[in-house]
Amino acid sequence: MEQVTLGLIGGGTVGGGVFQALQRNGALLSSRTGSTFHVAKVVVRTLEKPRPVPIPARLLSTNWRSVVEDPTISLVVELMGGTTTARQVIRRALELGKPVVTANKALLSAHGEELFALALKHRTNLYYEASVAGGIPIIKVLRESLIGNRITHLYGILNGTCNYILTRMKLEGLEFQDVLDEAQRLGYAEADPSLDIDGHDAAHKAGILASLAHGFWIRPEQIATSGIRGITRMDIQFAGQLGYTIKLLAKVKQIEPGAGAKARCRVQVSVSPTLIPNDHVLAGVNHVFNAVFVRGDVAGDTLFYGRGAGQDATASAVLSDLADAAVDLRNGLQSRIPPFVSHERNGGVLPLAQAVSPYYVRLSVIDKPGTLAKIAALLGRAKIGISSVIQPEGHVGESVPLILMIHDAPHAAMARALAQIGRLSVVRAPTVMIPVEHF
């Protein structure tokens, strides 16, 4: 059997998980792929450190370059995170013609175009199954299994940390910060958890999926992104009263191209808290689980569900890439299926301002005669229709929440109208506006 000699660059949550999973299932992987997997080195920042998954001291190194450049290392597995040193690691490995496996969605989002081009130039491969949705094999699904479909819609709950927080806030009435601490302790959150809660991690993943589905590179700054920091238990409760659940949802929608041979493929890509009807399957995706709902023009609707973060789920995705890499190495295959930007060079991303959606709006207003009339007048002038209203009973002259459900409206018109409403003297706190998705 051919041996694949691995340099693991990172021995933390995911690196430790891969090391442990190879101890548990390495023989199984070998029997299925026809190659053996040998971890020769594990690069870490600190040698002397208690590790939940023990790694023998003789395997540890702090010198990534010597590991990557070691001629006996045939496959580099980048699990260190970040976008600076990790980029150097991957670049160096690819320049040496070595295949690389990575779970680093932040890096792919920022520099993927450059790294995939480098892999192509040096006739090697860059594998990234673990970069999106943890244990769900969604990259392989989009690259291979659904290759014969145009992907008209893709919706994803793509951040395990946010889903864990929102679920526990809803089911147990907990506060945001307490649940975030727990998500960090469980190894779900990024080293910098603002990447999770401000929506950037989900946007990195949405960009990877959107680029893969639509065949042209979608940059992170083209993705309208908002996170869950502003979501309160009050919003979760009002949404529940109205029959909805709030999730951090990534949306990738193909907008019908106009007529003509040169019609451009145009897509809308966004990540934001979203109200999902309780009877939709995505509303029941709870805790650290992720799900990706894909609508293809041939297959129709398909749904992929699994743990979106954490040691074992992510290690499983890395093992899948190790297997692919071993088979490709043995057969001398390069770019078996083009990794990314391939079939649509003429695509474009539509700005959020042009998106049309129903909305949930929560205002904090003074309970006095004429308040609702003033707000309704400003919305009416902007041609924005209200579909329902909730105002819990309060005391005249005091602040109360006022919930408005809004019919389909353009994002730009909503933003303008809410800015005007926010200037009314009866409005006492910043307004919350959350899109509603009916799939």
Ligand code: NAP
């Ligand atoms: P982690 O627990 O912080 O582990 C990072 C590892 O890299 C540690 O072993 C650390 O060494 C090492 N390291 C970091 N910087 C280094 C440097 N400059 N030189 C040498 N070693 C360095 O992170 P993680 O959660 O495993 O995440 C790793 C990657 O997987 C990230 O790209 C992340 O986004 C991605 N990912 C994570 C998950 C998840 O659930 N955690 C899921 C999917 C993808 P020390 O051990 O000495 O500190």
Ligand code: HSE
């Ligand atoms: N921090 C990420 C999450 C890890 O919570 O989803 C998995 O990519």
